[in-house]
Amino acid sequence: MFACMARKPRVEFEGAFYHVIVRGNQRQKIFRDDRDRLYYLKRVEHYRQRYQFSIYAYVLMSNHVHFLLETRKTPLSKILQGIQFTYTQYYNRRYGTVGHLFQGRYKAILCDRDAYLLELVRYIHLNPARLKHPEELATYRWSSHGAYLGRKGSVVIDTTLVLNQLGNSTSQAYKAYRKFIDEGRGLGHDDRYYQAVDQRFLGDEKFIGQIAERAPMSEIRPGGRKLGFEKLLPAVAQVHGCGVSNLTAAGRQRAWAKARAQLAYLARDWCAMKAIEIARRLHAYSVQFGQAFRRIPASCSGDCGRGSERSDAGVFLLA
Numbered sequence: 001m002f003a004c005m006a007r008k009p010r011v012e013f014e015g016a017f018y019h020v021i022v023r024g025n026q027r028q029k030i031f032r033d034d035r036d037r038l039y040y041l042k043r044v045e046h047y048r049q050r051y052q053f054s055i056y057a058y059v060l061m062s063n064h065v066h067f068l069l070e071t072r073k074t075p076l077s078k079i080l081q082g083i084q085f086t087y088t089q090y091y092n093r094r095y096g097t098v099g100h101l102f103q104g105r106y107k108a109i110l111c112d113r114d115a116y117l118l119e120l121v122r123y124i125h126l127n128p129a130r131l132k133h134p135e136e137l138a139t140y141r142w143s144s145h146g147a148y149l150g151r152k153g154s155v156v157i158d159t160t161l162v163l164n165q166l167g168n169s170t171s172q173a174y175k176a177y178r179k180f181i182d183e184g185r186g187l188g189h190d191d192r193y194y195q196a197v198d199q200r201f202l203g204d205e206k207f208i209g210q211i212a213e214r215a216p217m218s219e220i221r222p223g224g225r226k227l228g229f230e231k232l233l234p235a236v237a238q239v240h241g242c243g244v245s246n247l248t249a250a251g252r253q254r255a256w257a258k259a260r261a262q263l264a265y266l267a268r269d270w271c272a273m274k275a276i277e278i279a280r281r282l283h284a285y286s287v288q289f290g291q292a293f294r295r296i297p298a299s300c301s302g303d304c305g306r307g308s309e310r311s312d313a314g315v316f317l318l319a
């Protein structure tokens with residue numbers, strides 16, 4: 001069976017550190033007043049206690065929420081499902097509405113905690129100050145900013161890692177934190193925190209390698225497992241209406257260039273094959289596939305899978 005895989009699967013494991021962005025459906029407001037915000041935070045704290053995950057930062061905006069959190073044994077998907085579902089029930093009861101309140105797919109970027117913890121805490125806490133009509137952080141109640149200054153809030157925040165990096169004593173750390181926040185006020189929106197590798201990871205190659213060691217293969221590879229080239233080859237041939245020999249024969253094979261390029265990309269991504277091995281299987285030079293590897297993922301738009309040929313990169317095997 002073939003279908004379009006629009007998004008990569010979540011990568012979840014114990015100790016994963018995420019920057020999560022939850023948005024209102026069609027950008028609608030998800031909080032109408034302070035009562036809504038308080039109830040939402042109560043749900044967050046309820047599930048934090050239930051599932052024992054750590055929250056390093058959060059901010060509630062009118063139509064979206066940011067979290068910086070680290071999971072334990074309970075996966076992120078279950079945590080978010082509990083929070084969002086119970087809040088939606090409350091919201092629909094209170095306002096007499098029906099249907100989805102939140103965007104169907106929240107954004108969860110798996111981050112290198114050692115490299116990005118401090119910067120992400122500051123970036124999240126400065127959200128209210130980046131509004132068209134900025135909020136004063138000192139009086140803004142709907143973030144974890146106050147927790148880093150010793151104030152208690154509706155949600156228990158793990159401030160230890162950040163404050164320990166900023167000072168040897170509590171008072172010194174609070175002072176350094178204030179300075180750190182003030183230094184970031186003029187930075188504005190920063191695309192770096194959204195430009196994730198493979199749309200899921202924020203970190204260098206070493207960090208990506210660490211994820212591969214810790215995460216189940218079912219979350220790294222499409223279709224729930226690593227595929228063998230012997231299974232992928234006839235599948236791609238079937239989709240493109242050609243024989244296996246058309247894809248593996250030596251020579252230019254111009255008629256099947258797109259099919260061969262797609263096969264090369266999927267063999268690397270799904271079968272974890274190196275370019276030199278793919279080239280050997282397809283009787284080609286490995287340098288030929290450099291352009292294909294860059295081009296094919298971007299070619300899959302919202303039209304993936306339309307038509308009988310299905311020649312874009314949206315053709316995937318779901319056995």
